[in-house]
Amino acid sequence: MTKIAFQSAADRHSSENLEKTLLNPVMLSELSSIRGTGIAEELATIYPGDMARVGGVKLGKDGEQKAEWEKLQRGDVVLFMKDDMVFLSGIVTYLVKNPDLARELWGEDERGQTPECIYFVDEVKDQFIPRESVNRLCGLEEGYEWPGFEVHLEEKAAPVVFGYQLESAVYFPIVSEDEYKEVVKEIDRTMPLDTEGRVRLRKEDGFLRDQLFRGKVIEECAICGHKYPTQFLIAAHIKDRWHCTTEDRLDYENIAMPLCKLGCEELYRRNYVTVIDERVAITKARVDSNDLKSILVKLQGRVCPWFKGSRKYFDWHTRLGKYF
Incomplete structure (x- = not known):
């Protein structure tokens, strides 16, 4: 790869x-x-x-x-x-x-x-x-x-x-749709990652990133709504990658959303925020930092443009943590 x-x-x-x-x-x-x-x-x-x-x-x-x-x-x-x-x-x-x-x-x-x-x-x-x-x-x-x-x-x-951890999280080799489908079918979620498994994941990530950004210079973060150069955004799985079925992964138009590396990717992955009925919602995760609380309050209620077509994946994220 x-x-x-x-x-x-x-x-x-x-x-x-x-x-x-x-x-x-x-x-x-x-x-x-x-x-x-x-x-x-x-x-x-x-x-x-x-x-x-x-x-x-x-x-x-x-x-x-x-x-x-x-x-x-x-x-x-x-x-x-x-x-x-x-x-x-x-x-x-x-x-x-x-x-x-x-x-x-x-x-x-x-x-x-x-x-x-x-x-x-x-x-x-x-x-x-x-x-x-x-x-x-x-x-x-x-x-x-x-x-x-x-x-x-x-x-x-x-x-x-x-x-030596030299791989990029932004620049991936170009992967065709057919190659992506083959890679998804070969991913074994039950096995620890070997070199071949990591190569497959990079192909998956690269394809999702290309589909999500499609050559754009600037894109909007799905959670905070701020617009950043795409180098500051990742193609994040809405439903946790390792819980995705093959069918979920093949639904590449709906399984991923752009999240900024400046905070929202961590907030979503660590379950401080989720999306319910198209709007960002704060979970009941424990927050000991007043500065973090102020950030979460500003996110509360924001419209998430990536909700349409992805409801079942956002609902999974919400149900898994029993946040409400």
Whole structure:
């Protein structure tokens, strides 16, 4: 499901390019090579704040690095390595092959080449992971020397992605409806999660997120009603995921709602609020904090736009806790 890319920053050019556009974000509105194009419009939906971090790959001899880059998709993880240490990671959000954009970002090297196979990333994080640890988890020799750019597929990537908790909660690989239906039928709610089970859940979450937001830049939280960039929202199961039947999961148009990470996801998951007859209701959960009480009072009675079609799932959430 999620792949990992090894990106070496050992040589001078790659190190300088990483400094220019990844350690330091670029302003999308200032990029003249894509201004007024579909690329700029698509990036604006991903980066509403106008600032993005960018990496690039040269074609390579006989196009071998381009072939590796073409394996990437949204949600994959890029690991940046220098001095035998992974010092940075990022999540792929967007891919485009564009020599003009590459020249604007990085110029050309002494041979007139530029990293025209471009990937945009988000959720860039500092890391401190020894190269030999990554190699070992990927089933490679501990002393394996990373090339300039190399992609490892899901089977090899999973121990690294899950072991170091590198997966994104926002960016998921694209999943078709047919693939989603197959995944849902294969999920075993009675078994503890193994790697294969976690991969299936990521496919489920990714599909639900795409269906819920459909490329929107901004969406409304179902509980508080505040409008946030979709990166601040999750596709939350209205009925607890592990109590959902296969039939419930297949009802993907009604089983999920957007909840903000700024509080409402926790309030709903921890059963401080529920939704009854289209309106947010405070439960009888014990509240010892006056600040939390004031937040809950403001939510009381708000209309939940996601109630229609999802009543039975909200009713389940209310009945389970015997809140009233």
